[in-house]
Amino acid sequence: xxxxxxxxVTMAMAGTTLVAGAATAAxxxxxxxxxxxxxLTRTAPAASPAASPGTTRPIPxxxxxxxxxxxxxxxxxxxxxxxAASMPSGVSTATSFWDAETASGKPMRYRTVASPYWPLGTKxxxxxxxxxxxxxxxxxxxxxxxxxQHDIPxxxxxxxxxxxxxTGVASxxxxxxxxxxxxxxxxxYRHSGTGYHLAMGRR
Numbered sequence: 272x273x274x275x276x277x278x279x280v281t282m283a284m285a286g287t288t289l290v291a292g293a294a295t296a297a298x299x300x301x302x303x304x305x306x307x308x309x310x311l312t313r314t315a316p317a318a319s320p321a322a323s324p325g326t327t328r329p330i331p332x333x334x335x336x337x338x339x340x341x342x343x344x345x346x347x348x349x350x351x352x353x354x355a356a357s358m359p360s361g362v363s364t365a366t367s368f369w370d371a372e373t374a375s376g377k378p379m380r381y382r383t384v385a386s387p388y389w390p391l392g393t394k395x396x397x398x399x400x401x402x403x404x405x406x407x408x409x410x411x412x413x414x415x416x417x418x419x420q421h422d423i424p425x426x427x428x429x430x431x432x433x434x435x436x437x438t439g440v441a442s443x444x445x446x447x448x449x450x451x452x453x454x455x456x457x458x459x460y461r462h463s464g465t466g467y468h469l470a471m472g473r474r
Contacts, residue, residue: 358450358451358452358472359449359450359451359470359471359472360448360449360450360451360472361448361449361469361472362423362446362447362448362449363423363424363425363426363427363446363447363448363449363466363469363470364421364422364423364424364425364426364444364445364446364447365397365399365425365427365428365429365434365444365445365446365447365449366413366417366425366427366428366429366443366444367428367429367430367431367433367434367441367442367443367444368385368410368412368413368428368429368430368431369430369431369432369441370410373385373409373410374391374409374410374411374458374460375391375392375409375410375457377409379430380430380432381430381432381433381436382404382405382406382407382430382433383406383407383409383410383430383433384397384406384407384408384409384410384427384428384429384430384433385408385409385410385411385412385413385427385428386408386411386412386426386427386428386460386470387411387412387413387414387415387418387426387460387461387464387466387470388426388459388460388461388462388464388466388467388470388471389408389451389454389455389459389470390408390454390455390456390457390458390459391408391409391455391456391457391458391459392407392408392409392454392455392456392457393407393408393451393453393454393455394406394407394408394451394452394453394455395407395408395427395449395450395451395452396449396450396452397427397429397433397437397447397448397449398447398448398449398450399437399438399445399447399448400437402436402437404433404436404437405452406427406429406430406433407455408455408457410428411460412428412460413425413428415461415464415465418464418465418466419465419466421444423446423469424465424466424469425444425466426449426466426469426470427447427449451472
């Protein structure tokens with residue numbers, strides 16, 4: 272080959288090599304770098320210390336006081352229930368009356384009731400067809416003959432106002448349920464007679 276022709280071929284090949292090398296370098300410059308092999312670290316939240324086995328947390332003072340108050344209330348309620356269960360109760364005939372004066376010296380009023388067997392001052396609940404009233408023994412009566420003439424002894428005499436409130440009729444004779452709530456400390460008219468065991472809750 273002619274000398275000049277060889278030189279031209281050599282120069283062309285060199286140019287081609289330069290162009291290829293430049294292209295390779297440019298391509299390499301846009302290739303994304305591989306992520307770093309060093310892992311990212313995150314700060315974990317501090318763990319709360321675990322309670323050691325077998326330990327109990329102290330009860331707050333307010334809860335302890337509430338529990339003590341609740342237990343005291345239960346004991347009181349139980350004592351009252353036990354006491355109420357031991358007080359006389361049952362079904363009686365009730366009559367009605369109204370006097371200007373009572374054996375206790377107190378004026379006649381709505382809650383005045385009379386009994387031949389319960390002490391003056393005794394509190395008693397009277398219930399008629401689901402409606403109740405609380406009376407206080409402030410007089411004596413009925414008389415023995417009045418107590419005995421009914422199918423169930425008439426051991427309690429209600430004020431006419433209480434009788435009217437419970438039954439709708441002031442002067443009336445009805446069967447009622449009675450429950451002695453508290454014994455009075457006053458005098459007693461009789462300690463025996465018709466209906467005495469009923470009044471004392473004895474069968």
